[in-house]
Every structure is written in structure tokens, then in C-alpha cells.
Amino acid sequence: MSTAGTPKIEIRDLHKSFGRNRVLQGVNLTIMPGESVVIIGGSGSGKSVLLKCILGLIHPEQGSIKIDGEEITNLRGSELEAVRRKIGMLFQSAALFDSLNVWENIAFALIQGQGMAREEAQRTAMARLGDVGLRQEVATLYPAELSGGMRKRVGLARAIASQPEIIFFDEPTTGLDPIMGSVIDNLIVKCVKELGATALSITHDMASAKRISSRIAMVFEGKIIWDGSTDEIDQTDNAYVQQFINGRADGPIQMQIQDHFEGHPG
Amino acid sequence: MLSLIQALGRTFLNFLGATGRIALFTAVSLSHCVRPPFYFRLIGRQMVEIGYYSLPVVGLTAIFTGMVLALQSYTGFARFSAESAIPNVVVVSITRELGPVLGGLMVAGRIGAAMAAEIGTMRVTEQIDALTTLATNPFKYLIAPRLIAGLTMLPLLTLVAISIGVFGGYLVSIYKLGFNPTTYITNTIDFLQVQDVLSGLVKAAVFGFIITLMGCYHGYHSRGGAQGVGAATTNAVVSASILILCSNYFITEIFFSR
Ligand SMILES: Nc1ncnc2c1ncn2[C@@H]1O[C@H](COP(=O)(O)OP(=O)(O)OP(=O)(O)O)[C@@H](O)[C@H]1O
Numbered sequence: 001m002s003t004a005g006t007p008k009i010e011i012r013d014l015h016k017s018f019g020r021n022r023v024l025q026g027v028n029l030t031i032m033p034g035e036s037v038v039i040i041g042g043s044g045s046g047k048s049v050l051l052k053c054i055l056g057l058i059h060p061e062q063g064s065i066k067i068d069g070e071e072i073t074n075l076r077g078s079e080l081e082a083v084r085r086k087i088g089m090l091f092q093s094a095a096l097f098d099s100l101n102v103w104e105n106i107a108f109a110l111i112q113g114q115g116m117a118r119e120e121a122q123r124t125a126m127a128r129l130g131d132v133g134l135r136q137e138v139a140t141l142y143p144a145e146l147s148g149g150m151r152k153r154v155g156l157a158r159a160i161a162s163q164p165e166i167i168f169f170d171e172p173t174t175g176l177d178p179i180m181g182s183v184i185d186n187l188i189v190k191c192v193k194e195l196g197a198t199a200l201s202i203t204h205d206m207a208s209a210k211r212i213s214s215r216i217a218m219v220f221e222g223k224i225i226w227d228g229s230t231d232e233i234d235q236t237d238n239a240y241v242q243q244f245i246n247g248r249a250d251g252p253i254q255m256q257i258q259d260h261f262e263g264h265p266g
Numbered sequence: 267m268l269s270l271i272q273a274l275g276r277t278f279l280n281f282l283g284a285t286g287r288i289a290l291f292t293a294v295s296l297s298h299c300v301r302p303p304f305y306f307r308l309i310g311r312q313m314v315e316i317g318y319y320s321l322p323v324v325g326l327t328a329i330f331t332g333m334v335l336a337l338q339s340y341t342g343f344a345r346f347s348a349e350s351a352i353p354n355v356v357v358v359s360i361t362r363e364l365g366p367v368l369g370g371l372m373v374a375g376r377i378g379a380a381m382a383a384e385i386g387t388m389r390v391t392e393q394i395d396a397l398t399t400l401a402t403n404p405f406k407y408l409i410a411p412r413l414i415a416g417l418t419m420l421p422l423l424t425l426v427a428i429s430i431g432v433f434g435g436y437l438v439s440i441y442k443l444g445f446n447p448t449t450y451i452t453n454t455i456d457f458l459q460v461q462d463v464l465s466g467l468v469k470a471a472v473f474g475f476i477i478t479l480m481g482c483y484h485g486y487h488s489r490g491g492a493q494g495v496g497a498a499t500t501n502a503v504v505s506a507s508i509l510i511l512c513s514n515y516f517i518t519e520i521f522f523s524r
């Protein structure tokens with residue numbers, strides 16, 4: 001972990017429940033500028049909810065979130081918008097605007113947020129499209145005409161188009177073939193290096209996690225139960241992490257699965 | 267007995283809660299309608315969608331309403347030999363009531379449903395969240411353009427509906443009931459007052475606001491996938507229709523009771 005300076009993102013004791021479903025139960029996480037952190041954890045453990053809390057899309061019940069030292073949980077309106085301008089987000093479902101074509105999607109923050117002229121924004125969007133490995137002809141298609149992996153890549157291009165200081169990637173390589181997965185991983189590494197951006201990613205793919213991160217944090221039962229540099233993760237003696245990265249069904253993490261085949265006559 | 271009171275109480279509280287939420291939503295939406303930035307491109311697109319593409323539906327509704335109105339009044343009025351009042355009845359009912367109300371109800375079915383479905387889909391597929399993270403306020407980008415378009419286009423649509431409706435009455439009166447064209451037209455024009463037209467247009471503007479507001483409100487608050495969007499669509503049309511009929515009474519009372 002880096003030492004001096006204000007953390008880019010600082011989360012303290014964050015709690016969030018949906019009704020009786022207690023999703024986050026005291027998350028603590030500090031991310032320094034220029035770091036690339038990957039969050040791992042079981043499906044439904046609240047990783048996406050954590051990102052949405054930082055973006056102010058979901059309001060936590062308790063806890064503090066600071067970006068560049070500024071507390072954001074009680075911000076409203078234009079102050080919150082100013083914070084959001086620093087952040088780019090790739091949604092797990094890509095969440096492209098289906099009334100806009102591909103290049104208009106990518107250029108959205110440039111045109112609406114920065115007031116860039118349409119021609120210039122289109123040129124920038126085309127460059128980003130090339131970065132994520134899509135052909136130029138795709139630019140005028142609509143999201144409904146794309147495959148799942150293509151949508152993901154357009155979402156990625158949209159997240160990085162405005163060159164934000166902080167980028168969140170929610171499962172950037174899910175649904176991509178292995179080669180395209182590596183291309184995207186390299187792109188994320190490049191963004192962090194060249195833009196000097198701080199990245200926070202979620203992934204289930206350990207190979208990808210190791211390629212893009214300098215640090216890995218694991219969420220379990222609403223808390224960060226392990227947090228360390230990427231090189232250390234293979235040597236850890238934490239049983240939860242070991243089970244997760246090796247993908248074993250037996251271990252301290254118990255999946256709630258009922259055996260439906262029991263009792264059925266063959 | 268106790269459970270009945272409980273159920274009543276709960277319904278009443280839910281009703282109060284919903285009213286509060288809608289009032290808040292309306293206030294926020296209106297504040298975004300009058301504050302820059304304005305998305306003129308989006309306002310224009312919505313105006314075309316609401317104003318231009320509703321013309322066939324509203325026109326057909328109006329012409330048949332006007333025609334049937336002339337026919338019905340004739341069968342009624344012939345008994346009192348008051349046939350000469352038909353032009354007056356047609357123009358006043360179309361201008362004050364049938365034009366704005368039937369036009370509003372048809373547009374509620376067409377536009378209110380489409381808006382609720384579109385915004386609802388954007389909600390459940392996280393597009394509204396994406397909009398927010400791209401530092402664009404969904405009220406400004408999605409809702410204000412629709413409200414502005416509804417408020418301005420419905421009066422125009424209603425003017426068209428009134429003209430077509432009166433023309434429908436004219437057609438039936440001339441070609442079926444044997445009226446004299448010149449007398450019919452003079453009667454129509456002489457009888458119509460500014461206040462009639464004004465009340466029709468005010469109603470239309472209010473209905474346009476109600477339709478788009480309900481479409482946006484139910485779409486914006488929809489949840490739970492395709493099923494939720496379906497429910498939002500139904501709620502948008504039903505609530506808009508009922509609110510149109512209620513507010514119609516009160517606007518009429520303001521204009522014509524003394
Ligand atoms: N808007 C919401 N309303 C109610 N419950 C929600 C909502 N969003 C998430 N949840 C609940 O929060 C929990 C965590 O969801 P989340 O999407 O963060 O999981 P995740 O860790 O991202 O999983 P995955 O790896 O499958 O994407 C789930 O149990 C989910 O049911």
C-alpha cells in the first residue's frame with residue numbers, strides 16, 4: 001500500500017441493507033491514487049452495491065465515503081454531479097442507452113457533460129471504439145444490434161471516454177472470449193498507467209484479476225475479509241481466499257444449495 | 267372488524283404516501299423545466315412524437331365524434347323541432363368537452379403508455395443509473411423535455427381535433443340531414459365564444475401535463491424487470507385517464523359556474 005497523501009477513495013464502516021437482506025455490514029477500504037484494486041467475492045455478496053454506493057446511486061444507512069478527502073454521502077445536486085464527473089463506470093449489464101447509437105453512447109459524457117462539439121466528440125468516440133477492438137462500422141449501430149460482448153466493450157469505451165480520474169469496472173471481461181478478455185485487461189492497465197487513473201474493478205476471473213490489479217480485496221458476508229497485494233494472494237493462508245481462488249466447493253464458504261434430486265424415483 | 271379498519275387505514279396511508287411522492291416528483295420535475303440547461307433537441311423530438319404522430323388517432327376520434335354527435339342530436343331535437351340548434355350543440359360540445367377530453371384520453375393511451383414503458387425499461391436496465399453517473403440529471407434529460415412537449419402539444423392537437431370534429435358534424439348535417447351549408451357555418455361561428463375555445467385549450471394543456479407526468483412518474487419508479495414495466499404502463503394509463511376526467515370537472519367549474 002502507498003503511504004503518504006490523501007486516499008483517492010476512503011470507505012469507513014459502510015452499511016447497507018435491502019429490507020432484511022443485510023448486504024454491506026461494515027466495509028472498510030482505502031484506495032490510493034493510481035492504484036488498481038480488484039474486488040472479488042461470491043455472487044450476490046454486494047460488490048456491485050458497493051460501487052453504486054460510491055457513485056451515490058444507492059444511499060447507505062451508515063458509514064462514510066470520501067473521495068479526494070471529501071465526504072460524499074451527504075452531498076446533493078450539483079456538488080454530487082461534480083464528484084461524479086471524476087468517475088467513469090462500466091455497469092455489469094453495460095447499461096447502454098438504447099435510443100442512441102454506439103458512438104453517441106460513447107460520446108455522451110463529452111457532449112452532455114463537457115459541451116464538446118458533435119464532430120469532435122464523434123472523432124474521440126471512434127478512437128475509443130478502436131481501443132476496445134471494435135470496427136468503425138459498429139459506430140452507427142444501435143445497442144440492440146450488438147452481441148453481449150460487444151455491448152460490454154462499448155460500455156467500457158463509454159466509461160473511459162471522458163478520461164475520468166477514477167474508473168469502476170463491474171465485471172469487464174465477463175462474456176468475452178479469452179483473447180478479447182486479455183485485450184480488455186491490457187486496456188485497463190493502460191488506462192491506469194497513461195491516464196494516471198485509479199481503478200476499482202470487480203471480477204470473478206482470477207487470471208484477469210492478477211493481470212489488472214496491484215491489490216485484491218475479498219468481500220464475504222458484507223465485510224472485506226482479506227486485503228493485500230496481488231503477489232501475496234497465492235501465498236495467503238486465509239482459508240476463505242484459498243477456497244475462492246481455487247474454486248473449491250468444500251471449505252469455509254458454504255453455498256446454500258438444496259439437493260433437488262433427493263427422493264425422486266429414478 | 268378490526269382488520270377491516272386496519273386495511274382501510276393502510277389504504278388511506280398508502281394513498282397519502284403516493285400523493286406526497288407524486289407532489290414531490292411534480293415539484294422536482296417542474297423546477298427542472300424552468301432551469302437551464304435545456305435540451306432543445308430532445309424537446310423537439312418529443313414534440314414530434316406527441317404532436318405529429320398522434321394526429322391520426324386524434325383526428326379519427328374527432329371526426330367520428332363530431333359525426334355521431336350531429337346524428338344523435340338530430341334524433342333527439344327533431345322531437346321538439348329544435349333541429350336548428352344542432353350546429354350550436356356540436357360546436358360547443360366539441361370545443362368545451364369532447365375535443366380535449368377524448369383527445370386527451372386517446373393520447374393517454376398512446377403517449378402515456380409509451381413513456382412509462384420507455385422510462386421504465388431504462389430504469390430496470392440501469393440506463394437511468396448510467397445517465398446519473400455520466401453527470402446528467404435524468405429529470406432534466408428525460409422528464410423535463412416530455413413535460414414541456416406534453417404541455418405545449420396537447421393544446422395544438424386539441425385545436426386540430428376541434429376543427430376536425432366540427433367538420434365531422436358539418437358533413438353529417440349537410441349530406442345526411444339536409445342542412446343548408448351557409449346557415450350551418452354561420453350558426454357555428456356566431457355561437458362560438460372565446461371562452462369556449464379558451465377553456466378547451468386550458469383543459470388540453472392540463473391533460474397534456476397529466477399524461478406526461480403520469481407516464482414519467484410510473485416509468486421512473488418502476489422496478490422488477492419486464493413485469494414491473496408492464497405494471498407501470500398500466501398504472502400510467504389508468505391514473506392519467508382518471509385524473510383527466512376528475513380535473514376536467516374542476517376546470518369546467520372554474521370556467522363556467524357563476
Ligand atoms: N436495488 C436492489 N433492491 C433490493 N436488493 C438489491 C438491490 N440491488 C442489490 N440487491 C441485493 O443485494 C445483494 C448484492 O447484490 P450485488 O448486485 O451487489 O451482488 P454482486 O456481489 O455484484 O454479485 P454478482 O457477482 O453476481 O454480480 C443481492 O442479494 C441482491 O439481492
Ligand SMILES: [Mg+2]
Pocket residue numbers: 047048049092170
Ligand atoms: Mg455484480
